[in-house]
Amino acid sequence: MSFSTLVSDLTYRDSLRPSPPHTASTTGPTDTRSQISRARSYASTAATSVSIAGEVSSQLHGGYSHPLARAWQAERQLTKSMLIYPLFITDNPDESTLIPSLPGQRRMGTNKLVAFLTPLIAKGLKSVILFGVPLAPSAKDPLGTAADDPQGPVIAGIRLLRRAFPNLFIIADVCLCEYTSHGHCGILHDDGSLNNSLSVDRISDVAMAYAEAGAHCVAPSDMNDGRIRAIKLKLIEAGIAHRIVLMSYSAKFSGCLYGPFRDAAGSCPSFGDRRCYQLPPGGRGLARRAIQRDIGEGADIIMVKPATQYLDIISDAKEIGKDLPVAAYHVSGEYAMIHAAAKAGVFDLKAMAFEATEGILRAGASIVVSYFTPEFLDWLET
Ligand SMILES: NCc1[nH]cc(CCC(=O)O)c1CC(=O)O
Ligand SMILES: [Zn+2]
Numbered sequence: 001m002s003f004s005t006l007v008s009d010l011t012y013r014d015s016l017r018p019s020p021p022h023t024a025s026t027t028g029p030t031d032t033r034s035q036i037s038r039a040r041s042y043a044s045t046a047a048t049s050v051s052i053a054g055e056v057s058s059q060l061h062g063g064y065s066h067p068l069a070r071a072w073q074a075e076r077q078l079t080k081s082m083l084i085y086p087l088f089i090t091d092n093p094d095e096s097t098l099i100p101s102l103p104g105q106r107r108m109g110t111n112k113l114v115a116f117l118t119p120l121i122a123k124g125l126k127s128v129i130l131f132g133v134p135l136a137p138s139a140k141d142p143l144g145t146a147a148d149d150p151q152g153p154v155i156a157g158i159r160l161l162r163r164a165f166p167n168l169f170i171i172a173d174v175c176l177c178e179y180t181s182h183g184h185c186g187i188l189h190d191d192g193s194l195n196n197s198l199s200v201d202r203i204s205d206v207a208m209a210y211a212e213a214g215a216h217c218v219a220p221s222d223m224n225d226g227r228i229r230a231i232k233l234k235l236i237e238a239g240i241a242h243r244i245v246l247m248s249y250s251a252k253f254s255g256c257l258y259g260p261f262r263d264a265a266g267s268c269p270s271f272g273d274r275r276c277y278q279l280p281p282g283g284r285g286l287a288r289r290a291i292q293r294d295i296g297e298g299a300d301i302i303m304v305k306p307a308t309q310y311l312d313i314i315s316d317a318k319e320i321g322k323d324l325p326v327a328a329y330h331v332s333g334e335y336a337m338i339h340a341a342a343k344a345g346v347f348d349l350k351a352m353a354f355e356a357t358e359g360i361l362r363a364g365a366s367i368v369v370s371y372f373t374p375e376f377l378d379w380l381e382t
């Protein structure tokens with residue numbers, strides 16, 4: 001064993017010795033004195049700077065005892081401009097109903113939007129994502145015709161919000177499941193499977209209609225293969241690609257966390273499930289391929305959804321797409337779980353909302369779609 005290995009080995013073993021007990025958040029004067037004298041004794045006994053460094057680097061609390069110093073430990077601190085708030089807009093203009101499975105969230109008609117959003121915008125709301133909810137059963141058909149109805153809730157909502165709130169960034173979720181009679185995210189073959197090419201044609205037409213109505217961003221959440229490329233090409237052809245952000249739900253996993261959303265949007269499939277077009281929860285490689293593909297097809301932002309069960313995917317997305325922003329959707333089931341657990345006394349709602357959202361940022365996201373947005377506008381200063 002060489003001298004330097006011996007020294008570092010001794011230092012390492014010393015660091016394993018029990019240190020004097022101290023209180024959780026502060027280090028008392030005795031403790032500090034004993035550290036200094038121990039550090040000095042290392043310095044004076046043969047031990048080189050290696051062992052001093054070992055002793056000193058075991059002390060981490062000093063770097064984060066103050067709240068500001070704690071905040072500085074995060075690579076990305078949560079700010080209001082990172083948040084996107086989901087809005088469910090119904091085809092009944094005067095409707096405003098609480099959604100039972102999404103505590104505190106409402107389904108609203110266009111006549112209710114301005115009064116609802118005015119105070120939120122005053123508190124710093126920067127962006128919303130719109131979902132259309134046709135309530136009339138007659139509004140649904142196999143092609144999801146209502147999705148781009150010029151009088152429908154999304155297009156009417158975009159026009160209205162652009163006029164009422166010139167600084168609000170408006171995102172339109174693009175999918176057919178809210179509008180199809182079968183509740184699937186595309187157009188089907190006779191055997192009930194997705195017809196990918198017809199679906200992509202239709203989805204890209206719907207995206208164009210939202211972009212032309214004034215959305216700043218279109219966000220296809222359907223997962224049909226090739227839809228990003230199809231939308232980008234149509235945007236280019238129409239000469240509006242330079243002013244529309246294309247946000248792809250690239251890594252969207254199937255699972256049980258979308259239940260409250262499907263309640264809210266009335267988009268539960270009438271048969272089967274979404275497994276053949278949403279990713280299997282264990283499919284990390286598939287998610288990486290989907291992210292790579294969507295970047296190659298022209299996505300400007302990539303999204304991972306759900307969020308807290310998929311932090312590794314968010315981190316993969318940031319690594320694969322290091323030159324574009326990564327968004328995460330903290331979905332309805334995650335929100336409902338936090339509410340239910342807080343109500344049962346498991347934890348404090350606000351503390352958990354922060355912990356979950358900070359985890360999402362730490363993993364690599366810089367944009368978060370969150371039902372907690374109105375609360376964060378109260379909780380955050382900037
Ligand atoms: N394509 C529809 C869509 N867009 C966003 C969500 C989920 C959002 C949430 O759960 O909050 C869903 C549900 C689904 O795929 O069934
Ligand atoms: Zn869908």
Ligand SMILES: [Zn+2]
Pocket residue numbers: 193194276277
């Ligand atoms: Zn399929």
